[in-house]
Amino acid sequence: MRKCLRCETEMVENLTVMVTNGGYGIDVREKGMFKGSLGKIKCAVCPQCGYIETYIDDTGKIRKLALENK
Template sequence: MRKCIRCGSEMKEDCAIKVEGAGYGIVLSSDEKKLFGGRMGKPKVAICPECGEVSIYMEDVEKLKD
């Protein structure tokens, strides 16, 4: 359960980021030199239903530890 950093309410988790006008999606990467190298995965979004705060997070953080 994620708590909102603004108001402390419980956030709605596991939402996705959609980019209008393109179907490529968003993938976080640690290496810009390679086309597909260093991929860490797709970010998730949590939204506060009380104040509208948006939080972007990674569900699987194991790749960040490498």
């Protein structure tokens, strides 16, 4: 469960971020032309104040990358 950072209301999670007029969403990639996706961006919205938060569901790849960069 995600709480709003601003007003501490329970957020609506697992929403999809989409490019306007497109159906493909956006994802996070490692820097470099042929690097793979680190995960699709998900979104949570606070129904109280409208605050929007983005996150990725599967943190496995970013954890691995964080370890490699140490």
